[in-house]
Amino acid sequence: MLRAIIVDDEPLSVKRLNRILSESGTVEVCGAFLSPLEACQYAEENPFDVAFLDISMPEIDGMSLSERLTELHPSIHIVFVTGYDEYAVQAFEMNALDYLMKPVTAERVARTLDRIRSRPAAPAPEPLFAVRLFDGLRLFRQDEERILLKMRSPKTEELLAFLIYRRKVSREEIIDTLWGGLEPEKAHKNLNSTLYYIRKAISGAQLDNPIKTYRKEIWIEEKHIVCDLYRFGRLVKQIRQGQGTAVLPLIEQAVEWYTGPLLNGKGYEWADAYRRQLEREYTQLLELAGKIQLERGERESALHYFEAILKLDPLREDVSLEAIKIYIAVGRMNEAIRHYYQLEQLLQQELGTQPDPRMAEMIRIAIR
CATH class of the missing domain: 3.40.50.2300 (Response regulator)
Known part of the structure; x- marks a missing residue:
């Protein structure tokens, strides 16, 4: 059927x-x-x-x-x-x-x-090369066996991660980024040998090679790869094109894909700016989801998103204000008071300031 x-x-x-x-x-x-x-x-x-x-x-x-x-x-x-x-x-x-x-x-x-x-039946799909860049770097074959791929060296891992991040890049940019301190001839040899070991690891797992080269350019052919970074990016684009509450399921899915900072723990300097950009996009999604849930009257669900933002940036007073409003509205007074005092202490330690006076006033009115 x-x-x-x-x-x-x-x-x-x-x-x-x-x-x-x-x-x-x-x-x-x-x-x-x-x-x-x-x-x-x-x-x-x-x-x-x-x-x-x-x-x-x-x-x-x-x-x-x-x-x-x-x-x-x-x-x-x-x-x-x-x-x-x-x-x-x-x-x-x-x-x-x-x-x-x-x-x-x-x-x-x-x-x-x-x-x-x-029409003739389509053949069973070939297993894909799965790459997870959020919260570290994990490589495996996406099928029932989920065979893990191990790269030959840390530099081999870094080159693969850089290619997936850039999608299409010149050999010169790769060398400047990963082998900037070497003589040109040696740098080119290192690039070629490292590419060889990446391809060897992928073919050893019986996967189609997603890395393509032509003259001075190297790129990733996305049809051979399943990547959390690519999925997250597509969802963000769809969310920006959508309107109102219809985007909430897409936000929930994007939030699930974002499991932590890009290439967390790897220490790749070239990824720092993009890592911060992705974290901002993730935070914006959390904030949008929280606002949509508030509009729908789903306070507890909204609170879930606001608390996730505060884990990333506990100094966000605007988000703390929304969280305290919800704590009070749903009868969680002790948590409202505790949150206020924790924020007060943190702001004093970090910035030498006091919380928005509206927070204290809301709590004062609520406990009368």
């Missing part, structure tokens, strides 16, 4: 297509989404065979969504569904399997399903 998802911002269209597919007896609708962002989140974690996509949607149009979905699942079939036939040529330029006009009919959907079944 085919597994399908439907993405359309019109509830009636989703309901109609869901019914037709379910009644076909050959399709399991495993997800029906009004929000493309929620569909992306689902696709990150779940397999499926075919996606029925509306083309004209407010958050992400169907064309862009199809690119994101096929990036995650290269073998899926894409079927566009729309009320405007002027998109037909563009749809087939995107290599869509089919194009359905609204309102869809059972007969027309049946022909689409026949086309899907007539």
